Amino acid sequence: MQTTNGKSRIVDTVTDAATPPPLGHLPIQQWGYYNCPAIPFWALADGTPDPQHLIDTLKQLGERGTDQTASEAYAGLTTTYSIGGNSKVEAYEAMYGSLPAGEKPNLANPLANVSVGVANQFTLAWTNDGNVYQGSQYLRGPFADTLKDKDVATREFWPTIANFGIPYNLLLLAKVTKARVDELRAEFGNVWKSEDMETAYKTGRAYVIDTRIIEVVQPYTPVTEGVPLAPRFAPGCLTLLKQDGTTKELEPVAVKLSTAGASANTHVYVKGGGQWLYALQAAKASITVWGIWLGHVAHWHIPTAAMQMTMFNELPTGHPLRTFLDPMSKWLIDFDFALLQGPNDFFEQISPPTPVAGPMPLLDLIDRFAAGRKFFDLDPLTELANQGIDKAAFTRTDDWDVYPLAGYLTTIYGICERFASVVVDQLYVDDQAVRNDTDLKNWIDASNDPTNGNVKLGQITTKPLLNQLLTSLLYRVTAHAAGSLTSVVNPTLAFVSNFPPCLQSANMPKPTDQELTEEELIEHLPYTGTIGTMATFYFTFAYTTPYVPAIPTGGENLDLYWPDSPGTAADAACNAALVKYRQDISSFVTTYTDNWNAELARIGGVPVGPIPGYANPVTQVQQWPRSIEI
Numbered sequence: 001m002q003t004t005n006g007k008s009r010i011v012d013t014v015t016d017a018a019t020p021p022p023l024g025h026l027p028i029q030q031w032g033y034y035n036c037p038a039i040p041f042w043a044l045a046d047g048t049p050d051p052q053h054l055i056d057t058l059k060q061l062g063e064r065g066t067d068q069t070a071s072e073a074y075a076g077l078t079t080t081y082s083i084g085g086n087s088k089v090e091a092y093e094a095m096y097g098s099l100p101a102g103e104k105p106n107l108a109n110p111l112a113n114v115s116v117g118v119a120n121q122f123t124l125a126w127t128n129d130g131n132v133y134q135g136s137q138y139l140r141g142p143f144a145d146t147l148k149d150k151d152v153a154t155r156e157f158w159p160t161i162a163n164f165g166i167p168y169n170l171l172l173l174a175k176v177t178k179a180r181v182d183e184l185r186a187e188f189g190n191v192w193k194s195e196d197m198e199t200a201y202k203t204g205r206a207y208v209i210d211t212r213i214i215e216v217v218q219p220y221t222p223v224t225e226g227v228p229l230a231p232r233f234a235p236g237c238l239t240l241l242k243q244d245g246t247t248k249e250l251e252p253v254a255v256k257l258s259t260a261g262a263s264a265n266t267h268v269y270v271k272g273g274g275q276w277l278y279a280l281q282a283a284k285a286s287i288t289v290w291g292i293w294l295g296h297v298a299h300w301h302i303p304t305a306a307m308q309m310t311m312f313n314e315l316p317t318g319h320p321l322r323t324f325l326d327p328m329s330k331w332l333i334d335f336d337f338a339l340l341q342g343p344n345d346f347f348e349q350i351s352p353p354t355p356v357a358g359p360m361p362l363l364d365l366i367d368r369f370a371a372g373r374k375f376f377d378l379d380p381l382t383e384l385a386n387q388g389i390d391k392a393a394f395t396r397t398d399d400w401d402v403y404p405l406a407g408y409l410t411t412i413y414g415i416c417e418r419f420a421s422v423v424v425d426q427l428y429v430d431d432q433a434v435r436n437d438t439d440l441k442n443w444i445d446a447s448n449d450p451t452n453g454n455v456k457l458g459q460i461t462t463k464p465l466l467n468q469l470l471t472s473l474l475y476r477v478t479a480h481a482a483g484s485l486t487s488v489v490n491p492t493l494a495f496v497s498n499f500p501p502c503l504q505s506a507n508m509p510k511p512t513d514q515e516l517t518e519e520e521l522i523e524h525l526p527y528t529g530t531i532g533t534m535a536t537f538y539f540t541f542a543y544t545t546p547y548v549p550a551i552p553t554g555g556e557n558l559d560l561y562w563p564d565s566p567g568t569a570a571d572a573a574c575n576a577a578l579v580k581y582r583q584d585i586s587s588f589v590t591t592y593t594d595n596w597n598a599e600l601a602r603i604g605g606v607p608v609g610p611i612p613g614y615a616n617p618v619t620q621v622q623q624w625p626r627s628i629e630i
Helices: 051-065 068-075 091-096 119-125 129-135 137-145 150-164 178-188 190-194 197-202 212-216 276-314 320-328 332-341 346-350 359-370 380-386 404-427 431-436 438-448 463-484 486-493 518-523 528-542 569-604 617-623
Strands: 002-004 007-009 023-025 040-042 080-083 086-090 173-175 206-210 236-243 250-259 265-270
Touching: 023 276, 040 276, 040 332, 051 332, 051 528, 068 129, 068 528, 080 091, 080 119, 086 091, 091 119, 091 528, 119 137, 119 528, 129 137, 129 486, 137 150, 137 486, 137 569, 150 250, 150 276, 150 404, 150 486, 150 569, 178 190, 178 197, 178 206, 178 236, 178 250, 190 197, 190 265, 197 206, 197 236, 212 236, 212 250, 212 276, 212 359, 236 276, 250 276, 265 276, 276 320, 276 332, 276 359, 276 438, 276 463, 276 518, 320 404, 320 463, 332 346, 332 359, 380 404, 404 463, 404 569, 431 438, 431 463, 463 486, 463 528, 486 528, 486 569, 486 617, 569 617
Parallel strands: none
Antiparallel strands: 002 007, 023 040, 080 086, 173 206, 206 236, 236 250, 250 265
């Protein structure tokens, strides 16, 4: 038995008496987590976790980390820097404390636990493999300026989130509505008046990004080989933004940072004020932590795995829906279980370097987030509608060109919906056929059961509802896969101050304190080893080969799910929809890459050039996995 924060782990595992193995789930409700969907595992005959699944998962992930493509990316971390008073330190040694590149990290090395010193050294994770480092030099200054120039930092705050946040599902922006305006007037006081937010509100141009839930995450100081590393911290945050009536661009005008617990503290920072650069970086850290654990894991991993558990337990192997569901349902259950119940140090090894200090703090955060949310509330169209985000308000010439992330995710949802709708139409004649499917009903009942799946799904009694369910499941897997593109990581996320996973000090400067110098500000931002840990996380997605790609290497028409010869007319229609889904994913990768390239040119102030070789969509589409693998 293991215990964390007084709550037992892997003690009384749960299998529903009416649901024999192969899958059970952790007793998280006994631990006090009533809102979080089930955390499943593959079970032995007695209902306990099958240890071989954990062994195999750890082995697979270990082999993935030594993938040849990843090895080449690490080997390319040879650029030298002045770090910690030492000149000509190779990037790999600074990030991992060891040499040569590829050696086991030694984060106890002081070189891996220091500030990068100056803003432009956040290029540490830019590898020379694929010419990322040299080919991105035109962005080094503009990215660094967001840490030195208040105007640049203000101007680029929203475009950075809106263009490059796809792996973090940052559909956080909410329009200020009548139901909330009084709260925000009180939260921001004089700032609301000085920034004329009343006019912005009355004309529909007032917005907010709310990540205050992160304040419950306490600062965390990791220890390696007995050596305490820099603390990890992210505050709760409320960012107030105002939209320009002509350009439709958003700019942050105030940031409210907060902490909870014994060290509860709150500060409001105003655009252009003495600590404005700090406030924007703290806001980005809060948003990134939200994106990693709530935008990514709580949206795409946790409820999806719970639905896969109940599907495996309730839908017979020969059920027609299994042909659609099975290919996308590999590895996620095992990965989530390994993350939350693996060896004591595994969570730290596989996770981004955030302040979330282990499985129990993560479950606590997800449980808080899940309270009051239903399964379909996490779909992009629903989230955007619930937050008052309208496409017209974020479109100048092309749909969603002021909020590209919303456009990307809704496009992916549409791709999945087209595929799912064909499957439903071919398998179910009418709504009555859906209601008559007792296996389907058993699956949905198990999913809704608070003691089983606990996903708050509702009943699925019509073809449109079934289409919505299948679309949502496929969407979560497909959207997750977008984070595996090398262009998603390079060069913007790899310049880690753009999306910092933590701050390295829990001491928030007061708005009235003397303004931080560049060096003092960077002392708060990710240290060398933190950048390395984050690079490992990114490289595992972007530089390793998927176990099974969504689009077969030999072509979109291979590895069809339904019988091809002989096959029925329904089989042919479903296979055609599968091929179209794959073609649409390929087209999406091309569109995303073109937009990414144009946005980087805008940031760098240069003409749009050719697509870099490492981002070639023809090869990058092979990075798109069919299931959630990691």
